[in-house]
Amino acid sequence: MEFICTQENLNKALLAVEKIITKNTTLPILSNVLLETDNSRLKISATNLEIGVSYWIGAKIEKEGSSTIPARVLSSYIAKLPNKKINFKTNENNVLNIFLDEITSNIKGMDAREFPIIPKLNEKPVGKVKNIDFKNALLSTIMASAVSEVRPELSGIYLFFDFTNKALTIAATDSHRLAEKVIPLVKGDFEQGENVSVILPKNTAQELIRVLDNAAYTEITISANQILFSMDGINLISRLIDSKYPDYKQIIPQAFEMEVALETKPLINLIRIAGLFSDTQLMNVSFKTDIANSLIIIKSESEQIGSNEAKIKARIKIKEKEGGNKKETGEDIEIIFNHKQLLEGLSVIFSEKVIFGINTSSAPAVLKPEDANANYLYIIMPKVV
Numbered sequence: 001m002e003f004i005c006t007q008e009n010l011n012k013a014l015l016a017v018e019k020i021i022t023k024n025t026t027l028p029i030l031s032n033v034l035l036e037t038d039n040s041r042l043k044i045s046a047t048n049l050e051i052g053v054s055y056w057i058g059a060k061i062e063k064e065g066s067s068t069i070p071a072r073v074l075s076s077y078i079a080k081l082p083n084k085k086i087n088f089k090t091n092e093n094n095v096l097n098i099f100l101d102e103i104t105s106n107i108k109g110m111d112a113r114e115f116p117i118i119p120k121l122n123e124k125p126v127g128k129v130k131n132i133d134f135k136n137a138l139l140s141t142i143m144a145s146a147v148s149e150v151r152p153e154l155s156g157i158y159l160f161f162d163f164t165n166k167a168l169t170i171a172a173t174d175s176h177r178l179a180e181k182v183i184p185l186v187k188g189d190f191e192q193g194e195n196v197s198v199i200l201p202k203n204t205a206q207e208l209i210r211v212l213d214n215a216a217y218t219e220i221t222i223s224a225n226q227i228l229f230s231m232d233g234i235n236l237i238s239r240l241i242d243s244k245y246p247d248y249k250q251i252i253p254q255a256f257e258m259e260v261a262l263e264t265k266p267l268i269n270l271i272r273i274a275g276l277f278s279d280t281q282l283m284n285v286s287f288k289t290d291i292a293n294s295l296i297i298i299k300s301e302s303e304q305i306g307s308n309e310a311k312i313k314a315r316i317k318i319k320e321k322e323g324g325n326k327k328e329t330g331e332d333i334e335i336i337f338n339h340k341q342l343l344e345g346l347s348v349i350f351s352e353k354v355i356f357g358i359n360t361s362s363a364p365a366v367l368k369p370e371d372a373n374a375n376y377l378y379i380i381m382p383k384v385v
Contacts, residue, residue, distance in 0.1 A: 001035070001065025001090045003042055005057060007100075008083045010044075013055040014075040016211050016234065017046040020053055020203075021071045027116075029068060034115045035088075035096075036066035045118055046071060051204055052118035053211070054235045066112035067094050073107055119237060121228045125219040126196060127161055128186040129168060131212040131231065137170040137181040138205050140348040140376060145202050146174035153243035156199040161185070161220075163195055173248055177341055179348075180248075182375040186217060198222060199241035207236060252379065253366060256357035258330060260289065261315040261370060262296060264354045268346050270310045274300040275339040277308040284383060285339040289332045289358075291316050300339070335361050336383040345378035 017033060024030040034045040042059035045052065067090045077098075078086075087099040094109040138157065146154035160169040166187070171180040208229060212218065215231035222228075222240075229236045274285045278300040286299040296314045301307035318330035335358065346354060351369035358365050367378040 001037060001067060002062035002088065003037060003059045004062070004085055004087050005042055005059035006083065006085055007078060007081045009057040009059075010042075010086070011075075011078050012214075013044045013057050014071070014078060016055050016214065017044055017053045018071045018075050019210055020048050020051045020207055021046050022048055024048075029110055029114045029116070031070055031072070032068035032110055032115070033071045033074065034066065034068050034112060036112065037061045037064045045115075047116055047118055049116060050201065050239050051207055052235075052237045053207065054118065056233045063089075065090060067096060067109045068112050068115050069096050069107055069109040077105065077107070119226060121221045121223050121226060121237070123221050123223050125188075125221045125230070127163075127168065128188045128217055128219045129183060130186060131215055131218055133183040134168075134170075134218060135209055135212040137168075137183050138209050140181045141170050141172040141179040142202065142205050142209075143172075143344045143348075144174060144177050144179035144378070145172040152241050153199055153245050156201050156241045156243075156245075157205045158197065158199055158245045158248075160197040161195055163193075171248060173246070176338075176381050177345070178248055178251070178377075178379040179345070180377050188219075196222060197245065198227060199243060199245055200227065201238060201241055204236070204238040207238075211236060251364060252377070253357060253359060253364060255319070256359055256366070257319050258289065258333065258358045259317040260296060260356040260358065261317075261353050262312060262356070264346060264349055264351060266312060267354065268343065270298050270312055271339055271343050271346065273310065274298050274308055275343070277302055277305050278339050279303075282383075283338050283340055284336050285342065286334055286336055287342075287356075288334040289314075289316060291318070291330055291332055333358055333361055335365060337365075337380060338383060341380055345380060349376070349378070350374075 036043050040061055041056045043054055043056050045054040089097045094111055096107045096109055098105040149155045154174055158171040166185045167182050168185055169182050211234055214234055218229050218231045220229055225240050227238055227240055278285055279302045288297045290297055294314055295311045297311050299309045345367050349369050351371050353370040355368050355370055362382055362384055364379045364381055
């Protein structure tokens with residue numbers, strides 16, 4: 001195999017694919033990237049047997065062929081070279097010879113025939129999304145997935161393709177909180193039958209977040225147990241979690257006794273301050289309404305550190321009771337939240353104001369942007385103390 005390519009393009013490709021590689025003493029070949037010529041381009045691939053990533057770059061192909069090279073060594077080496085054209089050549093012993101100006105290097109590789117085959121899906125794509133929408137949706141939901149894999153479905157990300165409404169719903173929950181974001185499906189020539197849903201492993205979602213900036217759109221293909229994300233010059237294929245996702249829609253409140261509108265950025269800052277005074281294990285922060293003065297009082301305390309109290313102006317809307325002509329003022333509510341979980345939900349609400357939907361001090365609270373078109377909600381369970 002002989003080819004010439006630029007340092008910039010190869011470095012970008014290696015950075016995109018090497019993230020999935022983990023040290024594997026049982027199969028050393030998994031520590032390598034596969035370099036192979038493919039229709040006048042260079043294809044760089046990596047896999048950990050659960051996720052496979054392939055990246056194509058332009059190259060001048062002098063001789064067809066393939067080889068596998070240790071990923072960390074090659075990536076670190078290429079990153080240190082100047083942005084010039086580099087000459088590559090492999091010999092019969094799978095040694096990669098690299099030539100650039102006065103620099104000559106040799107990296108020992110392994111036979112490409114030992115590299116695991118990355119599956120190809122024969123099914124047609126089910127949909128297409130804008131990458132900026134897809135990335136924001138994953139970033140807005142992934143933090144709500146479970147850390148533990150005791151219940152595998154909760155450790156993954158739920159994708160629901162709604163062909164009737166041309167929408168993709170992305171959701172995650174760890175049973176203590178829930179995040180959901182709905183984005184549009186791009187119109188395309190797809191054979192769209194019944195709506196379909198899958199559970200994406202969290203690791204796959206994290207890799208997607210890393211590579212989605214490399215293209216504008218992604219086509220999604222689904223088979224019985226795998227999913228393929230195809231974009232310009234990049235393919236990412238992953239196994240799916242074989243389980244049934246909980247019917248989370250039933251826990252989303254449809255009405256609220258109280259809706260509180262707050263400025264998002266000032267609220268985030270006050271929650272961060274409160275977190276400094278919260279017990280490091282409990283991480284409690286008190287969120288109390290003061291309806292008479294249109295305020296929210298945020299308090300936290302720790303025996304070791306001290307206490308903190310802050311007030312922020314709010315627009316508080318009370319649900320009107322049936323019957324009678326006079327609107328009741330309502331009773332104040334105090335809710336205890338995990339301040340870290342609260343911050344994680346607020347940090348992905350990109351609107352000037354956030355709406356809190358509240359029913360009781362022990363019922364799930366809903367956070368959503370003031371802009372209803374954002375199609376995002378974050379549900380958090382209060383802590384009972």
